[in-house]
Amino acid sequence: MQRQVTLAEVAREAGVSPSTVSRILTGSARVRSDKEIQVRQAIEKLSYRPNTFARGLVTGSSGSVGVLTQDIASPFYNDALSGIERGLLGSGYMPLFASGHWRQGDEEHVVQLLLRRRVDALIVLGGCLPDQELLQLATQLPVAVQGRALDLSAHGGTSIALNNREAARELVLYLLERGHRAIGHIMGRADHGDAQARLAGYKDALQEKDIPFVPSLVVQGDFLEPSGLIGMQQLLAAHPEMTAVFCSNDQMAYGARLALYRRGIRVPEDLSLVGFDDLPGSAYTTPPLTSVRQPMEELGFWLARFVLSRLTGGELEAFVPQLELKLRESVGFLRRS
Amino acid sequence: MQRQVTLAEVAREAGVSPSTVSRILTGSARVRSDKEIQVRQAIEKLSYRPNTFARGLVTGSSGSVGVLTQDIASPFYNDALSGIERGLLGSGYMPLFASGHWRQGDEEHVVQLLLRRRVDALIVLGGCLPDQELLQLATQLPVAVQGRALDLSAHGGTSIALNNREAARELVLYLLERGHRAIGHIMGRADHGDAQARLAGYKDALQEKDIPFVPSLVVQGDFLEPSGLIGMQQLLAAHPEMTAVFCSNDQMAYGARLALYRRGIRVPEDLSLVGFDDLPGSAYTTPPLTSVRQPMEELGFWLARFVLSRLTGGELEAFVPQLELKLRESVGFLRRS
DNA sequence: CTGTTAGCGCTTTCAC
DNA sequence: GTGAAAGCGCTAACAG
Numbered sequence: 030m031q032r033q034v035t036l037a038e039v040a041r042e043a044g045v046s047p048s049t050v051s052r053i054l055t056g057s058a059r060v061r062s063d064k065e066i067q068v069r070q071a072i073e074k075l076s077y078r079p080n081t082f083a084r085g086l087v088t089g090s091s092g093s094v095g096v097l098t099q100d101i102a103s104p105f106y107n108d109a110l111s112g113i114e115r116g117l118l119g120s121g122y123m124p125l126f127a128s129g130h131w132r133q134g135d136e137e138h139v140v141q142l143l144l145r146r147r148v149d150a151l152i153v154l155g156g157c158l159p160d161q162e163l164l165q166l167a168t169q170l171p172v173a174v175q176g177r178a179l180d181l182s183a184h185g186g187t188s189i190a191l192n193n194r195e196a197a198r199e200l201v202l203y204l205l206e207r208g209h210r211a212i213g214h215i216m217g218r219a220d221h222g223d224a225q226a227r228l229a230g231y232k233d234a235l236q237e238k239d240i241p242f243v244p245s246l247v248v249q250g251d252f253l254e255p256s257g258l259i260g261m262q263q264l265l266a267a268h269p270e271m272t273a274v275f276c277s278n279d280q281m282a283y284g285a286r287l288a289l290y291r292r293g294i295r296v297p298e299d300l301s302l303v304g305f306d307d308l309p310g311s312a313y314t315t316p317p318l319t320s321v322r323q324p325m326e327e328l329g330f331w332l333a334r335f336v337l338s339r340l341t342g343g344e345l346e347a348f349v350p351q352l353e354l355k356l357r358e359s360v361g362f363l364r365r366s
Numbered sequence: 367m368q369r370q371v372t373l374a375e376v377a378r379e380a381g382v383s384p385s386t387v388s389r390i391l392t393g394s395a396r397v398r399s400d401k402e403i404q405v406r407q408a409i410e411k412l413s414y415r416p417n418t419f420a421r422g423l424v425t426g427s428s429g430s431v432g433v434l435t436q437d438i439a440s441p442f443y444n445d446a447l448s449g450i451e452r453g454l455l456g457s458g459y460m461p462l463f464a465s466g467h468w469r470q471g472d473e474e475h476v477v478q479l480l481l482r483r484r485v486d487a488l489i490v491l492g493g494c495l496p497d498q499e500l501l502q503l504a505t506q507l508p509v510a511v512q513g514r515a516l517d518l519s520a521h522g523g524t525s526i527a528l529n530n531r532e533a534a535r536e537l538v539l540y541l542l543e544r545g546h547r548a549i550g551h552i553m554g555r556a557d558h559g560d561a562q563a564r565l566a567g568y569k570d571a572l573q574e575k576d577i578p579f580v581p582s583l584v585v586q587g588d589f590l591e592p593s594g595l596i597g598m599q600q601l602l603a604a605h606p607e608m609t610a611v612f613c614s615n616d617q618m619a620y621g622a623r624l625a626l627y628r629r630g631i632r633v634p635e636d637l638s639l640v641g642f643d644d645l646p647g648s649a650y651t652t653p654p655l656t657s658v659r660q661p662m663e664e665l666g667f668w669l670a671r672f673v674l675s676r677l678t679g680g681e682l683e684a685f686v687p688q689l690e691l692k693l694r695e696s697v698g699f700l701r702r703s
Numbered sequence: 704c705t706g707t708t709a710g711c712g713c714t715t716t717c718a719c
Numbered sequence: 720g721t722g723a724a725a726g727c728g729c730t731a732a733c734a735g
Contacts, residue, residue, distance in 0.1 A: 033484070035728055046706045051730055061704065081482045082419035082428065083728035086711045091419065101463075102448045104646075107439035114438055114465060123479060126438075126463050128451060142460060146418045147370070254650050283650040290652040310647050313591050313620040315627040372712055383722045388714055398720065420712035423727045 034077045042071035054079060085147065093125045094336055095143035095151045097136060097158075101128050104308050105278075105325065106154050109175065112329025113152060120337055122149065129156045140166070150336035154329075157220070163188075171339035173332040177222060187335055189328065189348060193223050193305075196321045196352040197230025198237075200303055201275055203319075203354065205238050208363030209273040209301060215260035215285060217252040217277035224252070227277045227305060246271070250281045257284025265292070272300060272363050279304035279311050279320055286314060297361030307355050316358035324350050371414045380408035391416060422484065430462045431673055432480030432488045434473060434495075438465050441645050442615075442662065443491050446512065449666025450489060457674055459486065466493045468555075477503070487673035491666075494557070500525075508676035510669040514559060524672055526665065526685060530560050530642075533658045533689040534567025535574075537640055538612055540656075540691065542575050545700030546610040546638060552597035552622060554589040554614035561589070564614045564642060583608070587618045594621025602629070609637060609700050616641035616648050616657055623651065634698030644692050653695035661687050 036054075040047045045064055052058045053068050060068075071077070085091045096113055098106045113124050125148055129136030136156050143151065150171040153163065160179050166172050167184035174181065174188040181188050204212055214231050217224030228247065235242050248263045250256035257276055261284070264271060276282035282304030289296055296302050296316060304311060307322035331348040338345040373391075377384045382401055389395045390405050397405075408414070422428045433450055435443045450461050462485055466473030473493050480488065487508040490500065497516050503509050504521035511518065511525040518525050541549055551568050554561030565584065572579050585600045587593035594613055598621070601608060613619035619641030626633055633639050633653060641648060644659035668685040675682040 033728090036730095037728075047728090048707080048730080049705060052705085055730075057730085059704070064705090078478065078482050080423075080484060080728055082422055082484060083711090084730070085419055086417075086423060086713090086728080087730045089711075100448070101451055102441075102444035104439075104441060107444065111437075111439045123462070123464070123483070125460075127460070141415065145415050146460070254646075258650075283647060286652060287650050287654070309591075310620060310645075313595075313624050315623060315652050317624070370712095373714095374712075384712090385714080385722060386720085389721085392714075394714080396720070401721090417712055420727090421714070423712080423729090424714045426727075 033080070034075045036077070036079065039068065039071045039075060039077045042075060043067040090149050091147040092121055093123050093146065093148050094333070095140075095146070095148035096124050096126045096154070097129055097139060097143070097151065097156060098126060098154045099129050099131050099156055101126060104280075104310075105306055105323075108325035109154055109329030109332070112326040112331075113333045114329075115326075116330040116333025116337070122337065122340070124152075124333075129158075131155075131157060133157050133159075137162070144169075149340055152329075152332050152336060171336045173335045175328060175332060185339055187332075189332070189350065190222075191323050191328070191350050191352055193226035193352075194230040194233065196354070197227040197275070197305065198233040199230075199354060200305070200319075200321055201231050201234035202237065203356070204273045204275065204301060204303065204360065205234060205240070207301070207360060210240060210363075211243075211268060211271040211273075212246065213261075213264040213268060213271050213274040214247045215250045215257055215264070215274065215276045215281050216247055217250060217281070219249060221252070224277050227275075231275060250277065252278050252280060254280050254284035254287075257281030257286075258288045259284075261285035261288035265294075273360070274300065274302050276302070276304045279306045279308040279318060282311075282318055282320070283314065286318075296359050301360040301363075303360060307353075311355070312357065314359075318359045319357045320355050322353040322355050324353075370417070371412045373414070373416065376405065376408045376412060376414045379412060380404040427486050428484040429458055430460050430483065430485050431670070432477075432483070432485035433461050433463045433491070434466055434476060434480070434488065434493060435463060435491045436466050436468050436493055438463060441617075441647075442643055442660075445662035446491055446666030446669070449663040449668075450670045451666075452663075453667040453670025453674070459674065459677075461489075461670075466495075468492075468494060470494050470496075474499070481506075486677055489666075489669050489673060508673045510672045512665060512669060522676055524669075526669070526687065527559075528660050528665070528687050528689055530563035530689075531567040531570065533660075533691070534564040534612070534642065535570040536567075536691060537642070537656075537658055538568050538571035539574065540693070541610045541612065541638060541640065541697065542571060542577070544638070544697060547577060547700075548580075548605060548608040548610075549583065550598075550601040550605060550608050550611040551584045552587045552594055552601070552611065552613045552618050553584055554587060554618070556586060558589070561614050564612075568612060587614065589615050589617060591617050591621035591624075594618030594623075595625045596621075598622035598625035602631075610697070611637065611639055613639070613641045616643045616645040616655060619648075619655055619657070620651065623655075634696050638697040638700075640697060644690075648692075649694070651696075655696045656694045657692050659690040659692050661690075 040050045127139035153174045155176040167181045167186035172186035179188040248260040250260045304320040307320040311318040377387045464476035473495050490511045492513040504518045504523035509523035516525040585597040587597045641657040644657040648655040
């Protein structure tokens with residue numbers, strides 16, 4: 030639109046050389062205080078704004094961290110985005126968010142866009158990029174990945190996966206302890222590692238208590254509400270004896286909850302229901318939903334700090350994510366029959 | 367980390383001059399096809415990625431659109447972010463998201479950060495920046511604002527506010543038509559234009575039906591779930607005769623719903639409940655919540671297209687947002703007593 | 704402490 | 720059609 034004020038103009042206005050202005054801006058060397066005052070006044074007067082890119086061109090740093098998320102409107106990943114934002118706050122780095130929509134092609138495309146913008150580091154949240162590509166990226170810049178088991182440490186990167194399997198196991202054990210035996214499972218997207226891990230945890234728990242695994246008690250969903258509703262209908266039709274259902278995430282649990290409401294089946298009196306992810310809304314469903322909280326905000330914060338430490342050479346202690354069972358009111362005791 | 371491949375290296379590899387490579391990349395002039403092939407091979411071989419900033423420095427465009435949102439994890443604004451992302455897709459522009467957290471200071475700060483990054487245009491979602499500042503910004507670059515009544519057209523900007531007042535009026539009229547007379551209202555943040563507009567719509571509807579406005583039927587909330595829960599408790603205590611409650615947004619309606627659940631008050635048999643915003647989860651509450659859908663995704667899309675049209679000189683038809691009453695099951699008929 | 708000089712990687716005249 | 724040269728706005732040696 031309108032030509033922007035340049036550092037040279039500030040220098041002229043203040044009667045000093047461009048380098049002096051630059052020194053004041055970057056704090057790279059001491060400057061006589063009277064000149065500094067003049068310069069600051071000139072900056073104010075012209076309302077000068079340094080051009081980040083021009084600076085980046087010479088320093089070799091764009092001051093931005095690329096963040097590949099899957100869906101900018103996903104309630105799950107957005108917690109991590111908040112954490113990343115907080116982690117980068119005051120560091121001089123800005124996050125550059127882009128969505129991959131769980132499509133490998135999209136993800137590769139946006140990673141290219143981020144690299145063209147010379148992001149100084151990359152944070153990857155979920156997605157289906159091959160491990161190989163991530164490894165390759167890690168050779169080029171600091172990379173921090175969430176959601177897969179992958180060793181990036183050789184290249185100075187990191188990958189952190191929450192132990193979904195273990196948490197799912199605990200959750201199902203909790204149901205078993207309360208007397209439930211016929212426990213349905215609505216699974217998430219089959220191609221999704223978290224869905225697989227949660228199913229594995231479900232099986233672990235059954236095995237631990239010597240309950241035979243019944244394949245028809247598991248129905249396929251896609252992590253979205255409608256699939257939870259349909260999944261619950263299927264389970265109800267096939268297994269009237271069922272007393273509890275474990276949904277692979279909260280969104281499907283919401284759908285399942287509605288299916289029950291429609292049929293007048295009470296939660297938890299008639300059927301117990303548990304989810305996974307502990308979305309913000311889950312504490313306010315009726316009844317509040319028992320779920321597993323994943324510390325995504327903290328994780329995002331830590332991922333940001335991790336790449337920052339790679340960038341600035343600082344130290345950083347390891348992050349030990351604590352998955353936490355949120356025991357609420359959607360699970361009831363089953364009287365021994 | 368690792369030095370990046372430059373255009374000059376590509377030129378050398380292909381045995382042509384840098385300008386030729388540039389011409390091929392930008393398509394600014396015809397080039398003999400054999401050279402083009404050589405260059406493309408060199409690009410492939412070196413896996414060259416053009417430096418967006420270096421280009422921007424000379425073209426005077428960063429290829430990015432700044433987006434000031436309030437909370438990167440807000441379910442409400444995120445729909446708009448999705449729309450913006452979609453609107454920018456394939457345009458060569460990338461969104462640069464930053465959060466203002468409803469704090470004027472934060473908002474001003476991030477706007478500065480965006481301007482330093484030489485965003486080519488700015489989209490502002492909500493927030494509490496003074497109109498004056500927005501006007502000032504609009505003189506510098508294309509600006510598109512959501513959530514306030516403000517005329518930016520003199521500077522080629524735009525501002526679009528959904529008619530919350532009218533929608534709230536219709537929603538409350540709907541309750542009145544179903545026989546409700548004692549209707550509570552849990553208000554959103556008092557300093558928030560939308561909250562004020564929705565309260566005004568509530569009053570409009572009452573007046574239209576000659577129902578006196580009872581101040582104590584309105585309690586203060588802050589748009590978050592806990593305030594809905596508390597607000598409902600207050601209303602219940604003060605107005606046992608109340609048969610319906612209008613919450614200024616869905617999140618507060620969720621909180622209110624839980625307060626009712628705790629007391630065994632049935633929805634909609636004993637009390638009707640309506641919200642505003644139609645969050646994704648609202649179709650899956652029990653019962654599904656009657657609310658007002660705001661076309662945020664479409665709005666975001668249009669805002670993106672608007673700034674794009676300013677940037678590229680294209681034409682764009684006006685956006686006529688349709689607020690839509692989502693009539694679901696949380697409202698019941700009141701028998702005439 | 705401060706000014707001069709030389710680029711960072713790219714596009715864009717301007718000649719040929 | 721194509722190359723040489725001149726910057727875009729800034730920082731980082733290099734001298735003083």
